[in-house]
Amino acid sequence: MALTQREIREHALTFAHEWADASRERAESQTFWNEFFTIFGITRRRVASFEEPVPRPGRAPGSIDLLWKGKLLVEHKSRGENLDTAYRQALDYFPGLREVDLPKYILVSDFATFRLYDLDEGASEEFRLADLPARIELFGFISGYQKRTYRDEDPVNIKAAEKMGELHDALLASGYSGHNLEVFLVRLVYCLFADNTAIFQTKDQFRFLLENNTRDDGADTGALIATVFQTLNQPSEQRQTTLDDDLQTLPYVNGLLFAESLPIPTFNRAMRRILLECCAFDWSKVSPAIFGSLFQSVMDTRRRRRLGGHYTAERNILKIVRGLFLDDLNAEFERVRNDRRRLREFHEKISSFRFFDPACGCGNFLIITYRELRRLEIQILKRLREISGNEQLVTDVALISTIDVDSMHGIEIEEFPARIAEVALWLTDHQMNMELSTEFGQTFIRLPLRRSAHIHITNALREDWRTLLPAELFGTQSDRLFVLGNPPFIGKQNRTVEQNKDMKNVFRGLKGHGVLDYVTCWYARAAEYFTGTQVKVAFVSTSSITQGEQVPILWQYLLSRGIYLHFAHRTFEWSSEARGRAHVYCVIIGFGLFDVTQKKLYDYETPDAEPMEARVGHINPYLVDTDDILVRSRRSPLGDVPRIVFGSMANDHGHLLLDDNERADLVAREPGAAKYIRRIYGSDEFLYNIPRWCLWLVDAQPQDLRQLPLVIQRVDAVAAYRRRSKRLATRKLAEVPTLFGERRQPSTEYLIIPKTSSEVRKYVPMGFMPPEIIASDLCLMVPGATRYHFGVVSSEMHMAWLRQIGGRLEGRYRYSNNIVYNNFPWPQTCTAAQQQRVAERAENILIVRATYHDATLADLYDRNTMPRDLLDAHRDLDAAVDVCYRATPFTNELERLVFLLNLYRRLSQPLLPTERAPRGRRRN
16 A cells, blocks of 8 residues: 655655664665665565676676666765765666666665656756655655646736736726627737737737827827727728728738727726736736636626636646646657657547537636647647658648647636637637747748637536537547536535526436535536546546535435546645635546546645645545545444534524633623633634633523623623524524523533644644533534543544545534544454553543643644654554554555545445446546
């Protein structure tokens, strides 16, 4: 079972510490490298050999310190010896090795320093032993986790969009608004690109016209722009002969982009200045993909504060594009690059590809897809030219490029972003034509625009996708269709009436579908329309569809319809570099209605890190390499353990709750109230030791309360609040305003568990509370829990279960009773002695915590500041709990989770089997 990247890093830390003082090559080097391989959970003798003999023509045979054939050659020296010499010595062995045994990497070391050479990339990295944990990603070729890097967007996109936003605001304030304003600005964007990218005959031609043909006060600016738009819509032969020469040289674009007649906007001095500032940008550096969404965001004043907050960064789009098709195409290109016939066939194949985004917005995904496909085409054409020798490939580059924007299809519910998508794809096409022109030394401008993307303005969830795409893509050419996108992230709390109707229509009475995120509708539609095809699909989704209560509802539905996961990115942070950026935690899921042999799973050490790639045999709905086991909600625990309950809910609008100052004031003015004031803990109060109090009037006598007018004042406020409620149950609670709305406080000691806890903690802090301390509904309670129960739920076994099976609130862990606790598979063969050992080690955790008098639990359990003795106490507990499950130690979190899921399946029988549709044809 592969180690997680976090575990590998921890092993590297231990290794670096233990070998800090090593120095002698012969005496210690083999042990050094044996233990080096164990960092990655690999036994060295399974993959590599020491002192590998190698012939050296004309000289005595040599001996390689360590050789992993075809992968890695290690040359080791004593501390302080020259690593350059070691590297030359390593290269000296190459002539004596078979071609198939030649390594891709050379690693030289003197214990204190590592130098790694990547022979394929021609790169090297050198670092100290102490820095090994921080540089462990360099050894992804050993661990199986290959680091992937994705480009961030250029800040010029944001600045250009913000400047266009200023112009938008000025025009809107002048009374130029609605559809006219939107179309006007889309056309301006095209002209600004044309000014810097050779669409217009002269660079900065549009800017020149504005600066030299309009007055400073802006009065005639709108009229000139209208004339420019009209000219771009006219073929040259139809233009008036009296037209200004600078306008006459403008190209004919087509009768679509500039066809509609618009009212002429009236500019003033300030508006003209803003437009000229827009012209000052180098628009050749602006990405149409990113700019489109930014541009749309400036049109909506409600979203202006969070400009860029929800647009899709290019680096994230590439995660889908690469996983869905581009990595495979690049690999195929490498396989056929030396065969002209196969290379031409490859070019013909990708020219027949079609791409479909059923929630395309401004077209970000289609734009990046089109750009990457055209760049691959350019690489193919370059290679064809190279292997053709003196034979001329073709005289006209316009004839050799066979990919155009009409290969892109989309659905968008609003007109404006759909029009942005169309224009942005034309702009991207032009950028790619310029790259092709540069490569082949010819100018290729695709004007007039004869083809366009197929962007349908409709509701994707009420449309039959098959009617919007060529019929052959659902038959013999279904393997030529790729579906991708970023459907709307909308939870059950935020859906509109129409969106709820969409869900009801899509899921057609599926029980429990109301808890699903809106994005799941696109999965259901894909399962409906692509059954029996070889279509590949990949969507960005909220991470919640792979966690908690949504999993059994959604994935039973999808798996029964024949969906197989092909690749996935586990939870990561979906964010942009724009100001006011939103932090959303997402997954990417690539799938089809057929199985594939090789699957890729991308994991993140932290939500904002780069992904690490692993090849796996299966990906289940929790995005784990194990069977399709679905954990369903339960009302009682799976084992013979104490029941878990919610804390008490006040339902009081805050009138029964007090902070320190309010408590002190109340006691000072009404000393008799003191005996009714109790400490209350929610998640934050428990974790951060925040003092909060409540009036707990369960045993209060009416005659006592009459002596406490300030308390009665609060009680009256509770009654008034409850009477105003729209809920009948809450209005009934107004009859007993002295009491919390829901009371579950136990009369004995109980285990308290916060409902939410930060993902930066290795362990979720839990603890025991006396019955005098009230737990609010932001915590869970386990009355009657022993130190043994506390030990098990505080262990790494339970944390592995929580991280995968529990839901998340943003990135934070969300502990639940019916999903996490009640489904947790408790040890089944644990002896009394083993239980006692767990209890003792759990008690030790409480003792260690108590020595840190001034620290909060949040302080103690932060991954970066957790005290060593507390961490050691938890590791001792982990070992004791592991033994309760099996004699063989667990080596990593995934192994624990696989064990627990299988145990869950056995204990929860009869578990409804996951029914799949009949398998489609397997495609490798």
